[in-house]
Amino acid sequence: MAKRATIKDVAEAAGVGVATVSRVLSGGSASPQTRERVLAVAAQLDYRPSALGRNLRQRRTGGMGLLVPDLTDTFHAQLAEGVLACARSAGEPVVIGSTGGDPEQESELIGMLLEQSVDRLIAVPSGDEESWAPAIRAGMTVVFADRLPAAPPVEEDPAVSALNDLLLLDGAAPPPARAKPLDVPSVVADDRGGIRTAVRYLRGLGHRRIAFIGGPGHDRRAAAFREAVGEPLDEELIVFGTGSRDSAYAAASGLFQSRPDLTAVVAGGNVLGEAAVLAARELDLRVPRDVSLIMYDDVPWAELCSPPLTVVAQPGRDMGYRAAELVLRSGGRRQRSVVLPTELIVRGSCGPRR
Amino acid sequence: MAKRATIKDVAEAAGVGVATVSRVLSGGSASPQTRERVLAVAAQLDYRPSALGRNLRQRRTGGMGLLVPDLTDTFHAQLAEGVLACARSAGEPVVIGSTGGDPEQESELIGMLLEQSVDRLIAVPSGDEESWAPAIRAGMTVVFADRLPAAPPVEEDPAVSALNDLLLLDGAAPPPARAKPLDVPSVVADDRGGIRTAVRYLRGLGHRRIAFIGGPGHDRRAAAFREAVGEPLDEELIVFGTGSRDSAYAAASGLFQSRPDLTAVVAGGNVLGEAAVLAARELDLRVPRDVSLIMYDDVPWAELCSPPLTVVAQPGRDMGYRAAELVLRSGGRRQRSVVLPTELIVRGSCGPRR
């Protein structure tokens, strides 16, 4: 690294103390002449304050961390672009990590960020609330984007269980003592509205046996789907993949084969939509003649499919931007969560029930 | 930020000096007992060495920077995933920036990285060699991925020009004095081979009027295209977009309209392929009946198109991984550049000339 000028160099060259230079550069008070001289010298020396010194002094790194499951999921890429846009305009660095949807990798990455003293983090979480507790406790300012961590598995405390059994309290068992839920601001899409609109649209076309294919983190969408469909609910029509494209394909293909009677499917994300299109084609199901399809996420290629895909668009880029704003503006006090609207974009992948 | 234990805390608690703790944790020499005690205390205190202190001391930040034009370009996302995978397994942080293909933003981001003392950088460059010189001079270890910076515009030195005119040396003018080319390792695909294979394939199908649609950074591919097509060369069949999806669409659409006689097109990247498919459909050109299409980059949705797209696949993820290895292993000495093979994946978007 070519040696760069330090604040000391500037101070000497300007004939002032380092404190003065620091003040001038961070907008503190200084006489106009001093200020001007310092500025001139700094420019002449091409001085750039080192973030290293500042960070150490302030015991924190500026900027923010960004954790997403997978950048090749175009929606996450859009979200990331939003975060980067905001960070760029703020001149702040972004340390990024891809978790592969694996809570363990996620935790490791959080550890890495902690080590870097990155104390602001935007995350599309993969782990559950429990796995996020340490980060919060460590003092990180976290903002969740796109989804929230799942509630931790209810711990079957053997003693309590036994007691409950004994007292025959099963039916009206008190809610198991669970860790208090995380209080973290978030930026998510209106999944409930988005899914409901999609289901209603399909209903309006005459569809009755509608399926949902989800992936990790799509629990809220699945819940919204259950709610929108109402009774009678056919749980077999709700399937999940584990996050990889392969497993998404397997889920879609399995669904089509086991339930040839379904006439429409809602894919909970673009990777699942991709899988659904592929699986349908492989099984010679024609869209929308044999099966109607609505995909969550509007991605460029949705328009390229034949027929073009009808989608529930969520503003990925905006979500990222807003999340970054939230995490930056968090001047200590609590931030409100934000829910962004979705939009049903009707193209050609849905038709009347045959 | 909850106050974390420092090396001093560990030293005191273990009854040793800070240096010993430092040594133990970085694998230096220490007696087995001491080592054990320190390790125990460190674990007990949940001590994590602060990267801040280390970085300042070593005057450099670990990890690496990563600059790409646009993450929603799936190829760049794949490349980024490769970089992240390598960085993750090395436990190193990655500071990412998205340039939007704009040399100016790129320069600003480089400045930001310099300020952070990030001295290792992987970049899909947007600026030309000239705009990259400062980063190199500042001592950054740079590895270019996917493409190389364009040669700087030849400066028309008036004096030299005049002299040349005077001496009638125009025809055999000596190469203009240009800055010495950057000597930076890189990881790129075998564009020459990839394009040649594509063109030959199309030729074999009988196509004679083949077009090329490129974007920023596709100069090498365009050059390879010219070479592969040979004489007579129809320059009108080579068009460029500026990087945005809109401009890519405009370029494709304009090409199809101005040259209805073309029978095949090679798109220099997935965003351009996207545009080509869209434009063709808009103009009622059927693929492959009316026009054959080969796209650079194998992306998941290539298979979803109807017909599925024949592509020149380049190993985006590997490229990223290799680039990260290169930049990490750069133990001071020069690294060799690497060229990765491409593969023509024949699907259904090419047919015989009608």
Place this chain on the structure above:
DNA sequence: CTGAAAGCGCTAACAT
């Protein structure tokens, strides 16, 4: 308004 000085947490000489 300005300067001197004290560290932030860590590593690398240097001494023991």
Place this chain on the structure above:
DNA sequence: ATGTTAGCGCTTTCAG
């Protein structure tokens, strides 16, 4: 083998 010490570049009291 281990402790002591001197900073890395910066911000921030605290005096002047």
